Every structure is written in structure tokens, then in C-alpha cells.
Amino acid sequence: MSVHLFGIRHHGPGCARSLRQALLALQPDCLLVEGPPEADALVGFAGRQEMAPPAALLLYAAAAPQRAVFYPFAAYSPEWQALCHANAHGVPLRFCDLPQSHRLAEQTSDETPEPDEVREDPLRWLAQAAGYGDTETWWDHLVEQRRDSLDLFDAVAEMMGAVRAAANETMTLREQRREAWMRNTIRAAEKEGFQRIAVVCGAWHVPALASMPSAKSDAELLKGLPKEKVVATWIPWSYGRLTFASGYGAGVVSPGWYHHVWEHGDQAGLYWLTDVAALLRRHDLDASSAQVIDAQRLAETLAALRGRPRPGLDELLEAVRAVFCQDSEVTLQLIRRELLVNDRLGEVPADVPTVPLVQDVQAQQKRLRMPVRADTVPLELDLRQPAHLEKSILLHRLAMVGVGWGRRQVVRGKSGSFHEQWQLAWEPEFAIELIEASVWGATLEGAANGRAIERGSIAATLPELTGLMENVLLADLQAAVPPVMLRIRDLGAATPDPGFLLEAVGPLVDAIRYGDVRGTDTSALGQVAGGLISRACIALPFGARALADDAAAVLLRQIASGDHAIRRYQDQEQLASWYDTLDRVARSEQSHPLIAGRCARILAEQQHWPGAEAARQLSLRSSRAVPPLVTAQWLEGFLDGGGTLLAHSDELWALVNDWLMAQPADGFIELLPLLRRTFGSFTGPERRQLVERAVSGGPRDRSVAVAGNADVDRVRAMRVLPILQTILGSAAAQEAP
Incomplete structure (x- = not known):
């Protein structure tokens, strides 16, 4: 009997x-692998054709998922190779770590934190001590050049014994329990009469299991x-998520x-450099075969x-x-993201045990031919x-239960409905x-309905x-x-x-x-929308009074949004x-001037007002009877949404121009921030058009009354252009002759 x-x-x-070579040489009759014993029944899935790593064992508390x-596990994880060896050679395999049934339930508040640098990856610590920048290079030098795989792991045990002695750390209670459970598992295998017991565990634990x-x-x-x-169950995993520490605390x-x-x-470097060149070419960056050769030679040198x-x-x-990269960090970041991680998603067999909701989702994905992938995939419906409608419903139902598999994109150039x-x-x-x-239902439809009803019951606002x-x-x-x-x-x-x-x-609109497009009966929904519009029409004249400026700015945005919705609703009576x-x-003097101006703008734009x-x-x-600040606020509301009305109406232009010209210097400076905010919201072409009109003297078909001599002093008139530039935020004023 040997361990x-x-x-x-x-x-x-x-x-x-x-490890694979060592197991072939040893031919153990029992394999013990660091991992959760609750997953022993799932070992048989490893190595099956339908099982494509990366994959992960998922363990969750039944009462609190x-x-x-x-x-x-990746294909290159030693534990995965142990699982595949066991299944290929008919060797009994058991996971030997402390069960998650205890670890998820235990309290850890009294545990002593352990040194992260050594515990997370002791092999990396050794590699750095030996002068290597990464563990794989050091491990290649230490492991791959040797053929005595069995004796090699004895050397690893000796090294880790020295590391643990040098670290001289106090083991946490959880770590002590983990190693005690591993030793008990070994004792149980010995009692069963196994003769060649192979134990695969993190190198850190070897000294504790040897004595x-x-x-x-x-x-x-x-x-x-x-x-x-x-x-416990198997789930697909991704290389991107393999970078995170999880389960036994390992990440790469x-x-x-x-x-x-x-x-x-041995040829990994050459293949990787070839992939670098292919990646750069896909992104329209220069990359040639000659550069691959040069990079390979430089790396070898x-x-x-470095010996x-x-x-x-x-x-x-x-x-x-x-x-x-010519020392470009941007290009190097692309290579790191795409090739150092090289995200891919594994696959698990359909008969892996799981909850009914997951089975229902997987069945729909298969029926609709929507395979899951870790990389981003565009989908046009x-x-x-x-x-296509079924695919859309599936994605929206998943979103309802909190699974954001799909992200909606803005549709351009096609009918959005x-x-x-x-x-x-x-x-x-x-x-x-x-x-x-699953707490909301055993099928996706049932769970999404249950979740929607729950969200509706706790929602606090109408929007x-x-x-x-x-x-x-x-x-x-x-x-729902x-x-x-x-x-x-x-x-x-x-709601008032x-x-x-x-x-x-x-x-609602x-x-x-959407209901029309999807063939859904929305007549009852129309009644609700009509009721909300009627209540809004009753409440708005009173709600626009006695408002603070901040509250008025919020209401202005809500009025603009509601106006667009009501016009989309296309009910003439409601409109x-x-x-x-x-x-x-708009006509009430008690309305906040910002709101009154916005209402006037809507009525003028929609030609409800002449x-x-x-x-x-x-x-x-x-x-003159209206304070300048009130006028400026009304103008801000009226011009909210663009300067088109002002640019194309001589009468409105003249009125705004006369009002501005009548302001005293001190009053104008006080109004300038508000005016700048108003005119600054216009688009570039609108501002340019307004400046050009100001430079040309305003409307050509309207005589402007001026005091005194009718001759205009152009030198004095030009002095106003810098002020116009400040208001309108355009350099067009400088282009005046």
C-alpha cells in the first residue's frame, strides 16, 4: 500500500x-483530487465528447442559491487531467477537500487572515525567488526538461515544506480543517484496501498531507x-472568468x-506570435510574416x-x-485583451443535472439556435x-429575471417598430x-411573470x-x-x-x-394611457405655478417627453x-416663465398657434413691465429644443433683438450666463445662422427704428460683435466684413 x-x-x-505522465507511469487504483466531495457524482462527465472545457463545478446552498x-477547470488544469485519467482508465476518483456544505455554513469572523502573497500561488513566489518573471517559464525549466515525473513531485514536496517553514505563518482554522479532511479521506481510502493511492492537491498542502x-x-x-x-452541477466557464480566484482560490x-x-x-511562442500578427491584420494594423520571425528571434535572444x-x-x-507595437501601449492592450485572455466559453452535456428553469432556458436556446458564447455576438431581428419574434421574447424574458444575455442597440436606417x-x-x-x-417559477415564462408581478407590487412611482x-x-x-x-x-x-x-x-405609448407589432391586445392599455393623459391635462395648469427654478427645469423635460408621447399616441381627442x-x-401669468415659454414653443411648432x-x-x-430675468427665463423655455423658430421668423427675431438692445449694461451682464446657456444649447449650424443674420443687420424686409441720425456708424456697430460671439458661442461673428 502506497500513497x-x-x-x-x-x-x-x-x-x-x-501529472498526466506521472499517472500513466504509476497506474493508481484510487485517485483523490482537491475539490468538493458533493461533486463526486459529476466526475463521470469529464472527458465526454459533449464536455468541452473551460467548465466549472457550481455548488450553491439549496436554500439560498x-x-x-x-x-x-481548463483543459490544462491538472485536476481536469486527473478526472479524465480516472474516467479513461476506470479508476475510482473522489474529491477530498472540506465539503462546501460545511464551508458555506461556517462562520469565519474569528479566523486570522493569511498572507496573500505566499498563499495565493507559492509556485509563483518560488519562480520570482529564482529570478523568473512568470511561473510557466520557471516551471518549464524545472519540469519539462525532466523525464522522471514521479521523482519530480517528491522534489516539489520538499520545496513546499521549505516554503511553509520559511513563511512561519499561523494557519487559519479553515485551512487546518481543510487539511484535516484531506488526511481523513486518505485514511478512508487506505482502509478500503486501495494499494496505489494518488493524491492531487495544491502544492501548498503537500507537506501537511505527507506527515x-x-x-x-x-x-x-x-x-x-x-x-x-x-x-452541485457543471456549468460552462470562460477564459475571461478563469482570471478570477474562485473555489480553491486559484486564478491565472x-x-x-x-x-x-x-x-x-515547445512551439507555443511561435504559434502565439502568429496569432498576434493575425489579430493585428484583422484590425487593419501592419503585421507581416517577417515581423513574426523578427519577434521570435528577439524573444529567443x-x-x-537571461539563461x-x-x-x-x-x-x-x-x-x-x-x-x-512600436512601443504603443494601445496596440499592446489589444493583444493582452484578445490573446492573453483569448476568451472562449466551454460546453457541458445536456444531461447534466440542474434546476428546471435552467433546463427550460437551455431547451429554448437550442430550439431557437441561439448558442451561448463568451464573446460578443450581434443579432438582428x-x-x-x-x-425572430420568439428570440426577442426569450431575450426580454431573460432580462426580466435579471439575466442580461442581450443588450438592446439603437436601430438606424430601419423601421424601429x-x-x-x-x-x-x-x-x-x-x-x-x-x-x-427559480423562486419565481420552474419555466422562463412563469419566472418572468412572477418577477414582473413582484416588481409591480413594490414599484413606488408611475414612470x-x-x-x-x-x-x-x-x-x-x-x-403579469x-x-x-x-x-x-x-x-x-x-398621483397629483x-x-x-x-x-x-x-x-405606455x-x-x-410594440403591442401592435407583436400582435398583442393593447386596448385596455390604451384606456390607461388615456386616463393618465387626462389627469395630466387637469393637473398641469396648477402644477406649473409657484415653482422653484430647479423644479421648473425638471417639469420642462417632463413636458417635452409627454408632448412627444401624446403626439405618438395619435388620438385626436386627447391631442x-x-x-x-x-x-x-402659456397664457397664464401665474405659470413659471420657463414652463410658459416651453408651452408656447410647442404650440407654435405644431402650428396650433399662428x-x-x-x-x-x-x-x-x-x-418693460416684465423683469428682465423673467423674460430671459421665458426665452429659455421658448428656445429650448433649437433656434429654428428664431432663425426663420423675422418678427420673433426683431422682438428678441429689440429686447436685448434695450438692456442696460449692468442688466445685460447679469443676464449673460442665462442667455449663454440658452443659445449654447443650439446646434452649430443654428448658431452660425443666427450670427450671420446678426452680422447682416437682421431682417431685410423690416425697418428698424433708431433714434437720431439714420446713418449707422459701422465702426461703433462692430463693437457689439464680440458680445454676440459670447452669447451665441460661435466664431462666425469674427467673419464679419
């Missing part, structure tokens, strides 16, 4: 290769551990580079100068920076096609979010509720429509704020339009009522 300890580095390709832990204390002392450490039910910086080391061995058998990642990156554009990118954490969403209703219709959640609509009616009846009412109309309300607000009426209101608001 062989294989101290490995998690996710180390050189380590994985040496958000409390979860991942154990990720076995009494079973009684380990039993004392493990006595009275808290416990809770834990569920360059999973894409390690993939090359695993696949190509650097390795030789290393072959180039490592440090040498390759330095060569790439010099040959391909035409909702007039049934299959029939087209949707998405960017899809699957994250491994979505598996946890789907498990958490939040109507935005939710829009999402409900986009996701075709018919069961009645309770959410009832909540909108109740909250709408109790006209701004909230107007802000809530927009999502959009929902009605007439809305214009009548705006007319009352041009003369807008000029009359401006004349009244700019008379």
Missing part, C-alpha cells in the same frame, strides 16, 4: 502535462462543523497564453541572455512591444418573422442568476410602473398585465404631480406600439385636450 502526493499548480499547463462557489498526525487530532478539528444542504493572468503552452509545447531554455511570456511581450438589434454575450454568472430566479409595463409587453408576459395595469390605475389616481403623469405616458392645456399654461400669436406672447413677455 503518492502530487503537488500541483492550479491551471498550470506544464504541471498538467507532468446566491451563496455559491465555482471550481473552474499524518493522529486521527484523533483531526477528528477534534472537524467536530461540530455547521452543515447545510448544497447542490494569461489563460489564452497557457492554452498555447498546453496545445503546442532575450531568453538566452532560460526557451522564451516565456515576458520575453514574448517585450518582443511584441518592440517589433509589432425582424419581428415580422415568427422565429419591426426591427431589433442586440449584442449577445453570455457570462458564467448567469447560471447563478437563473437558479436564483417605474409604466416602464415595467413596456417590458412586460416586450416579453409577452400576459399573466392585469396586476401591473391595476397598480398603474391605483397609483395614477393618487403632472410631471410624473407625463413621464409615465411615454413607456411605446408599449402600445386637442393637450393643446388646450398648453394654451392655458405665428402672430407667438410673437404677441413674446412681445408681452419682453415688455
Whole structure:
């Protein structure tokens, strides 16, 4: 009977290769691997054709799925190679780490923090002590050049014993329990009569497993551990997420580079440099075969100068920076992102046990031919096609339960009501979010309906509720429509704020339009929208009075939003009522001038007012009886949305010009910040047009009354141009003759 300890580095390709050779030479009859014992029943999936790493064991508390832990594996992870060896040779395999049923339940507040630098990766610490910049180069030199794989791991055990002695740290209670559990697992395997027991664990633990204390002392450490039910499954993982520490606390910086080391061995550097050239060419950057050769030679020269058998990642990156990037950090960042990580998503078999909701989502993804991928994938949908409509509904339902697989993009150049554009990118954490969403239902439709109803019951404002209703219709959640609509009616009846009412109309109108495209009955929704518009029309004349300037600015944005929505609604009766309300607000002297000006602008733009009426209101608001600040605020509201009206109306132009020219110097300076903000909101072409009109003398068909001699002193007149430039924010005034 013999126990062989294989101290490995998690996710180390050189380590994985040496372990595979050692296991073939040893032919163990029992394999113990650092990992969660709750996953023993899932070992058989490793090595199957449908199982493509990177993949991860997911363990979560049955009563609280958000409390979860991942154990990720790449093809070059030593533990993965141990699992594949066990399945290929029919060797019993057990995970031997402290079960997560205890670790998720135990309290850790009394534990002593452990030194991060040594504990996270002791092999890296040793590599740096030996003068190497990365662990893989050091491990290649130490491991790959040797053929005595069994004796090698004895040397690793000796090294780690020296490291632990030098560190002289106090082990945390959790670490002591982990190692005690591993030793008990070894004892159990010995009692079962296995003759050649192979133990694969992090190199840090080897010294603790090599010298076995009494079973009684380990039993004392493990006595009275808290416990809770834990569920385990396999999920796809990504190289991007492999960079994070998880599960047994291991993460790697360059999973894409390690993939090359695993696949190509001694030629990894050349293959990686070839990929660098291909990547740069895809981004329209210069990269030739000659540069690949130059970079390879430079990397080999650097390795030789440093006394290393072959180039490592440090040498390759330095060569790439010099040959391909011309010392450009931007290009180097692209290479790091795309090739050092080289994000890819693994696959797991369909028969992996999981919760019904996850199975339902996977079945829909397969039926709709929407494979999950870690990289970003564009998706364009035409909702007039049934299959595309189903894909849209799937994405919206996933979003409702918190799984943001797809991100909506702005549709340009096509009908927005029939087209949707998405960017899809699957994250491994979505598996946890789907498990958490199971509390709302066993199918995606049921869970999305349940989540929508819950969100509706706790929503505090009308805009939040109507935005939710829009999402409900986009996701075709018919069961959620009645309770959410009832909540909108109740909250709408109790909301006196006209701004909230107007802000809530927009999502409802959009929902009605989406319903038309998707074939959904939205007649009841139209009644709710009409009710909100009617209440807003009643409340707005009173809500526009006695407002502070900040509150008026908020209401102005809400009025603009509500106006666009009501016009999109295309109900002539509601539109007439809305214009009548705006007319009352615009003519009332009690309305805040900012709001009155914006209402006048809408009425003039939509030709509900004739041009003369807008000029009359401006004349009244700019008379001597009105304080200049009030006039300036009215102008800000009236000109909000662009300077087109002012540029194309001689009468409005003249009134604004006369009012500005009549301001005394001190008053004008006081008004200047407000005027600058107003005119600064115009587009560049609008400002240029206004300046050109000012330079040319204003309207040509209207005589301007001036006091005294009718002859204009051009020298004196030119002095006003710098002030106009300051107001309008344009250099066009300097172009005057």
C-alpha cells in the first residue's frame, strides 16, 4: 500500500502535462483530487465528447442559491487531467477537500487572515525567488526538461515544506480543517484496501498531507462543523472568468497564453506570435510574416541572455512591444485583451443535472439556435418573422429575471417598430442568476411573470410602473398585465404631480406600439394611457405655478417627453385636450416663465398657434413691465429644443433683438450666463445662422427704428460683435466684413 502526493499548480499547463505522465507511469487504483466531495457524482462527465472545457463545478446552498462557489477547470488544469485519467482508465476518483456544505455554513469572523502573497500561488513566489518573471517559464525549466515525473513531485514536496517553514505563518482554522479532511479521506481510502493511492492537491498542502498526525487530532478539528444542504452541477466557464480566484482560490493572468503552452509545447511562442500578427491584420494594423520571425528571434535572444531554455511570456511581450507595437501601449492592450485572455466559453452535456428553469432556458436556446458564447455576438431581428419574434421574447424574458444575455442597440436606417438589434454575450454568472430566479417559477415564462408581478407590487412611482409595463409587453408576459395595469390605475389616481403623469405616458405609448407589432391586445392599455393623459391635462395648469427654478427645469423635460408621447399616441381627442392645456399654461401669468415659454414653443411648432400669436406672447413677455430675468427665463423655455423658430421668423427675431438692445449694461451682464446657456444649447449650424443674420443687420424686409441720425456708424456697430460671439458661442461673428 502506497500513497503518492502530487503537488500541483492550479491551471498550470506544464504541471498538467507532468501529472498526466506521472499517472500513466504509476497506474493508481484510487485517485483523490482537491475539490468538493458533493461533486463526486459529476466526475463521470469529464472527458465526454459533449464536455468541452473551460467548465466549472457550481455548488450553491439549496436554500439560498446566491451563496455559491465555482471550481473552474481548463483543459490544462491538472485536476481536469486527473478526472479524465480516472474516467479513461476506470479508476475510482473522489474529491477530498472540506465539503462546501460545511464551508458555506461556517462562520469565519474569528479566523486570522493569511498572507496573500505566499498563499495565493507559492509556485509563483518560488519562480520570482529564482529570478523568473512568470511561473510557466520557471516551471518549464524545472519540469519539462525532466523525464522522471514521479521523482519530480517528491522534489516539489520538499520545496513546499521549505516554503511553509520559511513563511512561519499561523494557519487559519479553515485551512487546518481543510487539511484535516484531506488526511481523513486518505485514511478512508487506505482502509478500503486501495494499494496505489494518488493524491492531487495544491502544492501548498503537500507537506501537511505527507506527515499524518493522529486521527484523533483531526477528528477534534472537524467536530461540530455547521452543515447545510448544497447542490452541485457543471456549468460552462470562460477564459475571461478563469482570471478570477474562485473555489480553491486559484486564478491565472494569461489563460489564452497557457492554452498555447498546453496545445503546442515547445512551439507555443511561435504559434502565439502568429496569432498576434493575425489579430493585428484583422484590425487593419501592419503585421507581416517577417515581423513574426523578427519577434521570435528577439524573444529567443532575450531568453538566452537571461539563461532560460526557451522564451516565456515576458520575453514574448517585450518582443511584441518592440517589433509589432512600436512601443504603443494601445496596440499592446489589444493583444493582452484578445490573446492573453483569448476568451472562449466551454460546453457541458445536456444531461447534466440542474434546476428546471435552467433546463427550460437551455431547451429554448437550442430550439431557437441561439448558442451561448463568451464573446460578443450581434443579432438582428425582424419581428415580422415568427422565429425572430420568439428570440426577442426569450431575450426580454431573460432580462426580466435579471439575466442580461442581450443588450438592446439603437436601430438606424430601419423601421424601429419591426426591427431589433442586440449584442449577445453570455457570462458564467448567469447560471447563478437563473437558479436564483427559480423562486419565481420552474419555466422562463412563469419566472418572468412572477418577477414582473413582484416588481409591480413594490414599484413606488408611475414612470417605474409604466416602464415595467413596456417590458412586460416586450416579453409577452400576459399573466403579469392585469396586476401591473391595476397598480398603474391605483397609483395614477393618487398621483397629483403632472410631471410624473407625463413621464409615465411615454413607456405606455411605446408599449402600445410594440403591442401592435407583436400582435398583442393593447386596448385596455390604451384606456390607461388615456386616463393618465387626462389627469395630466387637469393637473398641469396648477402644477406649473409657484415653482422653484430647479423644479421648473425638471417639469420642462417632463413636458417635452409627454408632448412627444401624446403626439405618438395619435388620438385626436386627447391631442386637442393637450393643446388646450398648453394654451392655458402659456397664457397664464401665474405659470413659471420657463414652463410658459416651453408651452408656447410647442404650440407654435405644431402650428396650433399662428405665428402672430407667438410673437404677441413674446412681445408681452419682453415688455418693460416684465423683469428682465423673467423674460430671459421665458426665452429659455421658448428656445429650448433649437433656434429654428428664431432663425426663420423675422418678427420673433426683431422682438428678441429689440429686447436685448434695450438692456442696460449692468442688466445685460447679469443676464449673460442665462442667455449663454440658452443659445449654447443650439446646434452649430443654428448658431452660425443666427450670427450671420446678426452680422447682416437682421431682417431685410423690416425697418428698424433708431433714434437720431439714420446713418449707422459701422465702426461703433462692430463693437457689439464680440458680445454676440459670447452669447451665441460661435466664431462666425469674427467673419464679419
